[in-house]
Amino acid sequence: MSSILGRVVATERRPNTPHEFHFWTALDSPVGIGTIVRVDGRDAVNGTVPRVYGIVTEGFSWTDLASPLHDVMGFDGSPSAESLSQTDRAEIRLYTAAVLRHVPEEPLQPVPMGTVFLADELDVNIALRMDGYLKPGARTGIPIGVYRAGGTDAPIYLDADFLIGPEAAHLNISGVSGLATKTSAVEWLLQSIFTHFPAQKGSVAAVCFNVKGPDLCYLDQPGEIDDADRALYEKCAVAPVPFEDVQYFAPYKSDGVSLNTLRSNEALLDNVTALTWGLREVLQYAEVLLNKDDVDAKADALIDFIKENVLDKRFVDQMLERPHTVTSFADLDAWFKDVLRALEKKDDQSWRTHHVATIRKVRNRLSNISLRCKGLVADDGATSDLPFGSFQDRTVYVIDVAGLEEDAQDLIFARVVTKLREHLEKRDLGVQHVVVFVDELNKYAPGDGPETYVRKMLLDIAERGRYLGLVLFAAQQFRSQVHRRVVGNSGTALYGRMDGDELATPGYAVLSPAIKTKLATLEKGQLMVRHPHFTQPIFVRFPRPSVMRGRDGVSQYPAAQAxxxxxxxxxxxxxxxxxxxxxxxxxxxxxxxxxxxxxxxxxxxxxxxxxxxxxxxKHFRAAVAPRTAVRPDAPSPLPAAPADDPYGF
Amino acid sequence: MRRQLAALLPDARPTSEGEGALELASSRVDAPRLISATVLEGSGPLRARRVFQAAVAGFRGFLDGTQRSLVAGYLAGGAPIVVGRAAAVIRERRNRRMHTWGAPLVEMRLYAPHGLATPTEWDALRQIAGHQLVDISAREGEIDGEHPLALRDAAFHRVQAHREALEQRLAERWCSTEHDRLFIDGGISGSDTVAVSSCTVGVVKSHRTLYAEGVALQTILGLGRSERSSVFEVTSPRRTTVASWYLRLRDPMGRDPMWGLVRVEIARPDPAERHAIGDRADEVSRWILAEASPLALPDARWDKMVYGIRDCEEFLRAVTQ
Structure with missing residues (x-):
C-alpha cells in the first residue's frame, strides 16, 4: 500500500460534498492537477468503510501572512534580502478534488474525513469504472494512453461499446493546430482499436479523409519513435508498427493523367488507386454541388426528370433529332444541345413542362460540374471507386482530397459516407464497423452558416450512425465552432492543447480554472479525455504514432514529377x-x-x-494496315549467247 | 464541559457560549516597576553597545506555551468554576522549515474554590475532572479572596502557573537530550535546570518590570537597532539568578521607546568566565537578531516576537481549539 499522501479537510466555508472534497498534503507531495487519489474513510457506514476516488481539479497554496505588505516589510522592500531570513514561512498546499466514484455507491454521502493516498493502477481502474469492461472474457477496453502521476503508470481504456457503438459512439478531438496532436492521436487510437477491438464484436475498418498536406499519406511506412514512446506502446500492449493494410485513393489532377496526391512517388504507388466518378455517381449528389440559389423547385424537377428518364436509358423523343443514351457528361451535354435545338426550331418556350430558361440553367450548372471537379468527375462516365462491398477488416482506406477544390471535397465526402451508410444498412460493406475520420470539422459541420448537404449528413451520422456501425472520429481546432449536435453526440472527447480564447467560450465553463490552465499548456503527446464511464476528464499521455510523419514522408518519398x-x-x-x-x-x-x-x-x-x-x-484503329511484303518474281535469265557468236561479249 | 456541569450540578449557573476568556478580562495586571540591577559586563555603569558582525542563525528549537481559561459556570453560592487549558510546544527548525520536536504538552484543569463548594458540588466536580480539579480557595484571613472576581484572578494565575510548568517541563526535556540552542519565549529563571543550561536563551517581550533606573533607564530606552545594553544580573528570591541584557531588534524611529525591545536571559556565567560575558552576549544577540525575519505579522507583538515563537503559537492554536 502506498504511503499517506494527505488528509481530507472540510470547513464551514469550504465543506465537502458528495461530488467534491478538499485535502492538504506535504509541500513535497507529487500531487498535481489531474492526479487521481483515493480517500479511505475513518468510520464504517453500514458495516463498510467507504472509499472515495477523486481527481484533483484545483490547487491552493498560502502562508500565514495576512497581507502581502507584511512580506514586503519583512524584507525591507528588497526581494534579494531573502537570505537574511532563517526560516521559511508556514505554507499549506490545499487541493480540491472532484469525486470519480464512491465505493460503495450507496448511500451517497459527502466525502468523509480520512486519509488520502495516491491512486495505484488498480485504484485507477476502479475510479474510472474501467473494472466493468476489463473483466477477463468480456474485455472491451481500448487503450487511449497512459495516466501518469507520482510514479503510477496506468493504462487508460475506453470502452469499445461506447467508442465504436452501439451504446454510444463517435469521438471528437480538439486542439490548436501545429502541435501534431489531433492527427497523431487519431492515428494512435486507430492502431489501438485495430489491436484491441474484441473479435467477438466483429470487424472494423477506417476511412480517413486526408484534407490537408501529407498528414495521412504514409500510414503504412514506419516512423521514428523513441524509448519513451516504446514504453507507452508496451504499457498499452500495442505493437509499435505501421498499419499493415492501407489503401489510398486519390482523384486525378485536371490533366486526367497524374494522381492528385503527395503520395505519388513510384515506390509507394502499389496501393494507390485512382478515384474517378461518372455522371451517375455525381448526379445522385447534385445537391452537394448545387446550392439553393442554383436549384429551385423547377430546376430540381428537371434534374429529377433526367435522373428518372434520361440517365442510363435509351431516351427517345420525336422532337429530338436522334435517340440518346446518356451515361456521361458528354452524353448529357449532347442531349441538352438536342433539346435546346429542337425548342429553337419550334420556337417554343417549354419542353415537357420545363421552361427553356430552366433547361439552360440546369445544363449550365451540371455541365459546369465536370469542370469544377475535373480529375474526379470523368466526362466519359468512367468510374473507379472504393471497394464498397469488399472492405477488409483492420484496413485503413485513405482518401486524399487535400489538393481538391472545396466542391470536389464535399462531393467525395458526401458520396463516400452515404455509400458507407447504405452498405452498412444492408450489411454488405464487408466489415461491421467503419470509423470515418474527418479533420477540420468546423468547416464541414459549422455551428452557424447555411445548411449544407454535408452538414446534414454529418448530423445524421452523429445521431444515428452508432446503430449502423458508422462511427465518426472528427477533429477541429475550435470545438465551439462546430455544430452542437455533432459534438454533443460524440460519446468520447479528446482535448489537446487549447487556445485561451477557445477555453473562454461557454462550452468549457464546467472546467475549473486550473484544468483550463493545464489544457492551455499541455505538452505534445498529452490529452484530456472525456468518456461516458469517466465522471471527470482524465489526462493521459499517448505515444507518437509509429507511422511516418507527413513531412518525413515528403522528404523521403518526394512526389513524382508529372x-x-x-x-x-x-x-x-x-x-x-x-x-x-x-x-x-x-x-x-x-x-x-x-x-x-x-x-x-x-x-x-x-x-x-x-x-x-x-x-x-480495340479502342484504336491501326496506324498502318498490316501487310506482308511480297518479294517480286525474279526476271527470267537472259538466254546464253552462243559460244560462236561473234557479237557476244 | 458545560453540558457535564449541567448534568451533574443542576443547581449551578451556567455561563453563555460567548463569555470571554479570562486572559482578556483579568483585572489583575502587574504594576510597572523599575529595579536596579548589578552590571556584570565591564566595570562602569550600564551602557549601550553595538552588536557588530552579521546576524547568524543559532537556534534550532523554539519553545512557547499558551493558556486559555473560561468560566464554565458558577456554583450555587456564586463562586466561579473555571476551565483552564495550558499547552506548550517546541518547534524545531529543519532545513528552514518548522517541525514539532517531540510531543506537545496539552493539559486541561478545572478550577473551583473548595471552601465555597458544598460536598455534593465538590464531588461532582471531582467526578468531572478527577485529579485535574484544583482548589482556588482564598488563603486563611484573605477576606477579599472570596470575591468572585478575585477567585477568577486566582484561577487565571493558576492556569498561568500551569502553562509555565509545562514550558519548563519541555525545556528541561530539551536540555537533557539536546545540545543545540533553544529559544524560549519568556524568562528562564523559573527552572533551576533551565536557568543554568548553556543551551537555553530566554527572550522576554513584556517590560512591566524594567531592570534599570535613572541614566541606565535612559540608555536602555535610547538603544538603537542592533544595539544592546551591558549585561546585568537578574536576581529574585524565588528564582535562579541569570545574566540578562536588553536588545533592540528594530529601528524605533517614530515608535514608542519599547518598540522592538526585548530582554535576553541566559545562564549566569561562572566567575571564571565572567570576563567573556560581553562576547557571549554579542553572540547570542546576533542569533536573536537573525530571527527578526521573517516578520511575525499579523501578530500585534511582531516588533518583539520572532517568527519561530509565532509558529509555536499558531501550532498550539491549531491543536488546542
Whole structure:
C-alpha cells in the first residue's frame, strides 16, 4: 500500500460534498492537477468503510501572512534580502478534488474525513469504472494512453461499446493546430482499436479523409519513435508498427493523367488507386454541388426528370433529332444541345413542362460540374471507386482530397459516407464497423452558416450512425465552432492543447480554472479525455504514432514529377497486366488523341478484362494496315549467247 | 464541559457560549516597576553597545506555551468554576522549515474554590475532572479572596502557573537530550535546570518590570537597532539568578521607546568566565537578531516576537481549539 499522501479537510466555508472534497498534503507531495487519489474513510457506514476516488481539479497554496505588505516589510522592500531570513514561512498546499466514484455507491454521502493516498493502477481502474469492461472474457477496453502521476503508470481504456457503438459512439478531438496532436492521436487510437477491438464484436475498418498536406499519406511506412514512446506502446500492449493494410485513393489532377496526391512517388504507388466518378455517381449528389440559389423547385424537377428518364436509358423523343443514351457528361451535354435545338426550331418556350430558361440553367450548372471537379468527375462516365462491398477488416482506406477544390471535397465526402451508410444498412460493406475520420470539422459541420448537404449528413451520422456501425472520429481546432449536435453526440472527447480564447467560450465553463490552465499548456503527446464511464476528464499521455510523419514522408518519398500521358496510362494498365511495355503502348496509340487514350484506359480499368492488350487495342484503329511484303518474281535469265557468236561479249 | 456541569450540578449557573476568556478580562495586571540591577559586563555603569558582525542563525528549537481559561459556570453560592487549558510546544527548525520536536504538552484543569463548594458540588466536580480539579480557595484571613472576581484572578494565575510548568517541563526535556540552542519565549529563571543550561536563551517581550533606573533607564530606552545594553544580573528570591541584557531588534524611529525591545536571559556565567560575558552576549544577540525575519505579522507583538515563537503559537492554536 502506498504511503499517506494527505488528509481530507472540510470547513464551514469550504465543506465537502458528495461530488467534491478538499485535502492538504506535504509541500513535497507529487500531487498535481489531474492526479487521481483515493480517500479511505475513518468510520464504517453500514458495516463498510467507504472509499472515495477523486481527481484533483484545483490547487491552493498560502502562508500565514495576512497581507502581502507584511512580506514586503519583512524584507525591507528588497526581494534579494531573502537570505537574511532563517526560516521559511508556514505554507499549506490545499487541493480540491472532484469525486470519480464512491465505493460503495450507496448511500451517497459527502466525502468523509480520512486519509488520502495516491491512486495505484488498480485504484485507477476502479475510479474510472474501467473494472466493468476489463473483466477477463468480456474485455472491451481500448487503450487511449497512459495516466501518469507520482510514479503510477496506468493504462487508460475506453470502452469499445461506447467508442465504436452501439451504446454510444463517435469521438471528437480538439486542439490548436501545429502541435501534431489531433492527427497523431487519431492515428494512435486507430492502431489501438485495430489491436484491441474484441473479435467477438466483429470487424472494423477506417476511412480517413486526408484534407490537408501529407498528414495521412504514409500510414503504412514506419516512423521514428523513441524509448519513451516504446514504453507507452508496451504499457498499452500495442505493437509499435505501421498499419499493415492501407489503401489510398486519390482523384486525378485536371490533366486526367497524374494522381492528385503527395503520395505519388513510384515506390509507394502499389496501393494507390485512382478515384474517378461518372455522371451517375455525381448526379445522385447534385445537391452537394448545387446550392439553393442554383436549384429551385423547377430546376430540381428537371434534374429529377433526367435522373428518372434520361440517365442510363435509351431516351427517345420525336422532337429530338436522334435517340440518346446518356451515361456521361458528354452524353448529357449532347442531349441538352438536342433539346435546346429542337425548342429553337419550334420556337417554343417549354419542353415537357420545363421552361427553356430552366433547361439552360440546369445544363449550365451540371455541365459546369465536370469542370469544377475535373480529375474526379470523368466526362466519359468512367468510374473507379472504393471497394464498397469488399472492405477488409483492420484496413485503413485513405482518401486524399487535400489538393481538391472545396466542391470536389464535399462531393467525395458526401458520396463516400452515404455509400458507407447504405452498405452498412444492408450489411454488405464487408466489415461491421467503419470509423470515418474527418479533420477540420468546423468547416464541414459549422455551428452557424447555411445548411449544407454535408452538414446534414454529418448530423445524421452523429445521431444515428452508432446503430449502423458508422462511427465518426472528427477533429477541429475550435470545438465551439462546430455544430452542437455533432459534438454533443460524440460519446468520447479528446482535448489537446487549447487556445485561451477557445477555453473562454461557454462550452468549457464546467472546467475549473486550473484544468483550463493545464489544457492551455499541455505538452505534445498529452490529452484530456472525456468518456461516458469517466465522471471527470482524465489526462493521459499517448505515444507518437509509429507511422511516418507527413513531412518525413515528403522528404523521403518526394512526389513524382508529372508523368507523360503514356507513362501514366501504362502505370495504370500495369496494375492489371504487368507484362505491358511502353513500346507496345506507344505503338498502339500513335494515332490517338489524348482523350481517346484516357477513355480507353478508363474503359479498361472499369471492365478489368482478362486480356488487357486486346481490350485496350480495340479502342484504336491501326496506324498502318498490316501487310506482308511480297518479294517480286525474279526476271527470267537472259538466254546464253552462243559460244560462236561473234557479237557476244 | 458545560453540558457535564449541567448534568451533574443542576443547581449551578451556567455561563453563555460567548463569555470571554479570562486572559482578556483579568483585572489583575502587574504594576510597572523599575529595579536596579548589578552590571556584570565591564566595570562602569550600564551602557549601550553595538552588536557588530552579521546576524547568524543559532537556534534550532523554539519553545512557547499558551493558556486559555473560561468560566464554565458558577456554583450555587456564586463562586466561579473555571476551565483552564495550558499547552506548550517546541518547534524545531529543519532545513528552514518548522517541525514539532517531540510531543506537545496539552493539559486541561478545572478550577473551583473548595471552601465555597458544598460536598455534593465538590464531588461532582471531582467526578468531572478527577485529579485535574484544583482548589482556588482564598488563603486563611484573605477576606477579599472570596470575591468572585478575585477567585477568577486566582484561577487565571493558576492556569498561568500551569502553562509555565509545562514550558519548563519541555525545556528541561530539551536540555537533557539536546545540545543545540533553544529559544524560549519568556524568562528562564523559573527552572533551576533551565536557568543554568548553556543551551537555553530566554527572550522576554513584556517590560512591566524594567531592570534599570535613572541614566541606565535612559540608555536602555535610547538603544538603537542592533544595539544592546551591558549585561546585568537578574536576581529574585524565588528564582535562579541569570545574566540578562536588553536588545533592540528594530529601528524605533517614530515608535514608542519599547518598540522592538526585548530582554535576553541566559545562564549566569561562572566567575571564571565572567570576563567573556560581553562576547557571549554579542553572540547570542546576533542569533536573536537573525530571527527578526521573517516578520511575525499579523501578530500585534511582531516588533518583539520572532517568527519561530509565532509558529509555536499558531501550532498550539491549531491543536488546542
Amino acid at each position: 508523368p507523360s500521358l503514356h507513362a501514366a496510362v501504362l502505370r495504370t494498365l500495369r496494375t492489371l497486366d504487368p507484362s505491358l511495355t511502353l513500346g507496345w503502348l506507344q505503338d498502339v496509340t500513335q494515332l490517338a488523341t489524348d482523350d481517346e487514350i484516357l477513355r480507353a484506359r478508363n474503359d479498361v480499368v472499369r471492365a478489368r478484362p482478362g486480356d488487357v492488350r486486346r481490350e485496350f487495342s
